Amino acid sequence: MEWTNEFSSGVALLDEHNMALVCRTGSIILAIREQVCRYTIGVEIGFLEKHIFSCFNKEEQYMQLYSFSEYPQHKAEHERFESDVRKLKKDFIGLDQSRQCGSYELSVEINCLIVNWVSGHISKTDKKLGAFLNRKMIFTEISGKKKIVVPVCSFCRKVRDYNGLWVQIKPHIIGYSGFAFSHGMCPDCARMHYAEYFSGDGYKQPAY
Known part of the structure; x- marks a missing residue:
């Protein structure tokens, strides 16, 4: 299986992980053909665990933020x-550990899991998410890398979502390298710190 535009979500920050997963099927099939898959199965399971941690967390952060x-x-x-x-992983650990290897059947099962995930989730579910994010995100280029611009209040650290609402998000999302934060100010903090510019619920243009 090779990566094609059919699998692309249109969001590079998501596609980089999915591309690695699609390309992984090639190494698994090669290992099966060369009859060495039982020695590499532990590596493949480790790769899947890493993919889940990095890719799934990133996608869920985007979905919550937007x-x-x-x-x-x-x-x-x-x-x-x-x-x-x-x-x-449980099946792998349950094998005869004296052999320190997996099995042909388990390698085939892993490959089928990835192929089904690509054809179902990546090529359909992720594409819907990608279309949504591309409509809502504002991107900027920093040091050659594409980052998502998110306005953050300079006082309370709330961020503005795509609906224009200022919401509190988890601290680890603030530190995520895929975001570029721009300074802003939520309405509550604006009223608190610059009350002289507000009349009732409305903003009053300062006189210069």
């Missing part, structure tokens, strides 16, 4: 995949 309406269904698919990987 209030993606299909977040519960998307997350449920993530959880099913995680469950399948945990089962494979």
Whole structure:
């Protein structure tokens, strides 16, 4: 299986992880053909665990930040995949450990899991998320890398979502390198710190 535009979500920050997963099927098939798959299965399971941690966390951060309406269904698919990987790992650990290897059947099962995930989740579910994010995100280029611009209040550290609402997010999202934060000010802090510019609920243009 090779990466094509058919699998692309249109969001490079998501596609880089999915591309690595698609390309992984090639090494698994090669290992099966050369009859060495039982020695590499532990590496493949480790790769899947790393993919889940890096890719799924990133996608879920985006979905929460931009209030993606299909977040519960998307997350449920993530959880099913995680469950399948945990089962494979349990089966692998349950093999005869004196051999320090896996099995042909388990390698085929891993490959089928990835192929089904690519054809189902990546090429359909992730593409819907990608289309949504491309409509809502504002990007900037920093040091040759594409980052998402997110306004953050200089006082309370709330961020403005795509609906224009200022919301509190988890601290680890603030530190995520895929975001570029621009200074802003939420209405509550503006009223608190610059009350002289507000009349009732409205903003009063300062006189110069």
